[in-house]
Amino acid sequence: MIVLAFGTIFISKDKEPKQIDPQQLLAELVQPTRYVTTDQIAKLIIAKDPSLLLMDVRDEDAYNEYSLPGAINFPIDSLMSKDYLGYLGIPGTKVVFYSNDDIKADKIWILAKRMGFNSIYVMKGGLNGWMETIINPAEPDETEPNSAFETYSFRKGAQLFFTGSENESDETSKIEVQVRRKEKASGAAGGC
Amino acid sequence: MHIHELNPWRTLIALSVFVIVIIVGFLTMSKPLLTYHLNMVESIKEVDDTDLYFYPWELESVINKETNSIILFDIRDNFIYGQGHIPGAENMSANELSKEDNIKRLEELKENGFTVVLYGEDELQANGPLMLFRQAGFDNIKILPGGYNYYLEHKTDLKSTENDDSFIKGIPRYDFAEMAAPKDSGTKAVADKKPVQVQRRQKASVAAGGC
Numbered sequence: 001m002i003v004l005a006f007g008t009i010f011i012s013k014d015k016e017p018k019q020i021d022p023q024q025l026l027a028e029l030v031q032p033t034r035y036v037t038t039d040q041i042a043k044l045i046i047a048k049d050p051s052l053l054l055m056d057v058r059d060e061d062a063y064n065e066y067s068l069p070g071a072i073n074f075p076i077d078s079l080m081s082k083d084y085l086g087y088l089g090i091p092g093t094k095v096v097f098y099s100n101d102d103i104k105a106d107k108i109w110i111l112a113k114r115m116g117f118n119s120i121y122v123m124k125g126g127l128n129g130w131m132e133t134i135i136n137p138a139e140p141d142e143t144e145p146n147s148a149f150e151t152y153s154f155r156k157g158a159q160l161f162f163t164g165s166e167n168e169s170d171e172t173s174k175i176e177v178q179v180r181r182k183e184k185a186s187g188a189a190g191g192c
Numbered sequence: 193m194h195i196h197e198l199n200p201w202r203t204l205i206a207l208s209v210f211v212i213v214i215i216v217g218f219l220t221m222s223k224p225l226l227t228y229h230l231n232m233v234e235s236i237k238e239v240d241d242t243d244l245y246f247y248p249w250e251l252e253s254v255i256n257k258e259t260n261s262i263i264l265f266d267i268r269d270n271f272i273y274g275q276g277h278i279p280g281a282e283n284m285s286a287n288e289l290s291k292e293d294n295i296k297r298l299e300e301l302k303e304n305g306f307t308v309v310l311y312g313e314d315e316l317q318a319n320g321p322l323m324l325f326r327q328a329g330f331d332n333i334k335i336l337p338g339g340y341n342y343y344l345e346h347k348t349d350l351k352s353t354e355n356d357d358s359f360i361k362g363i364p365r366y367d368f369a370e371m372a373a374p375k376d377s378g379t380k381a382v383a384d385k386k387p388v389q390v391q392r393r394q395k396a397s398v399a400a401g402g403c
Binding site: 019021022023025026027029030062065066076077079080099100101102103104106107108110111114115124127128131135136162163 | 224225226227228232233235236239240286287289290315316319320321323324327328361362363364365366368369371372373374
């Protein structure tokens with residue numbers, strides 16, 4: 001009996017540090033619930049949501065050059081570092097990974113999930129998608145549904161927010177006015 | 193007097209039977225279908241491994257049945273698979289990957305030296321299953337970057353994809369810092385003068401009409 005009791009101690013030591021069952025991991029990773037859109041992230045940043053924790057999984061140089069507001073650099077080696085892992089699994093926070101696009105962030109999501117962390121997400125499209133949707137949104141076609149225009153007007157507003165303009169209310173409309181003024185002034189001159 | 197004291201052997205027999213039952217219990221414990229074969233460090237190393245890619249231009253030999261060591265698995269839903277898939281691909285939809293039959297099938301293919309290529313709608317869809325199976329020891333599994341969508345666009349000329357990198361993920365497509373740079377202060381100064389300019393413009397146009 002005593003021998004067996006000692007045996008159980010060794011069994012539990014053999015295992016790796018905390019990780020979830022592969023079967024459970026497989027069940028979770030075929031669900032698309034981990035993906036969040038760039039629009040959702042933009043809304044959370046604008047609303048200064050304190051529960052949002054953005055993790056930039058690109059390397060340090062890329063991070064220093066550009067990152068989303070408030071993002072923390074979380075290069076892939078961080079998964080092995082206790083200091084960095086402290087960012088994950090804080091109750092009440094939503095951790096969102098992003099990379100240049102979504103593959104690398106998704107891979108880190110899977111590894112973090114394997115380690116048993118919850119409330120972690122992946123920003124679909126990554127920074128490439130961020131540039132295409134928020135920083136430089138494409139105008140929808142006239143045939144597109146109303147919701148496309150609503151999204152577009154939100155993105156236009158978000159664009160002003162993120163490109164750092166101080167008079168964010170209607171800078172673009174003012175710029176358009178300026179262009180018109182020039183044209184008309186020259187037209188009047190010609191008439192006289 | 194206790195019965196055990198009459199025959200000391202009985203105690204020993206009872207004890208050894210007990211131990212044997214427990215050992216048999218441990219040995220016959222149902223083995224889980226999947227176990228991790230790669231630890232975290234090995235799994236992290238694999239993240240940047242481009243050997244896991246089975247490129248679209250390599251598909252040609254599979255479609256033309258020039259090679260039979262490669263099996264394509266379409267992990268999209270059965271219904272979508274029915275609407276069109278890469279010729280020769282089998283369907284194993286993502287939601288059914290954890291079924292015993294499917295895992296047995298993958299094990300069989302691994303033992304027989306087949307390479308298994310997973311593809312979904314795009315690379316992202318197949319990325320999760322790829323990683324999981326790699327970590328579970330299926331080192332014969334690869335992924336089709338670009339997925340079905342990319343294949344569909346280029347299926348008439350798969351050779352040409354060799355010179356295309358639009359399907360390769362992980363590359364920054366823009367100069368992020370420049371694109372998202374704050375508007376320079378010059379624009380702002382002009383913006384401040386605007387209201388005055390608007391008024392002037394209106395007057396000018398009225399005058400023009402008068403002439």
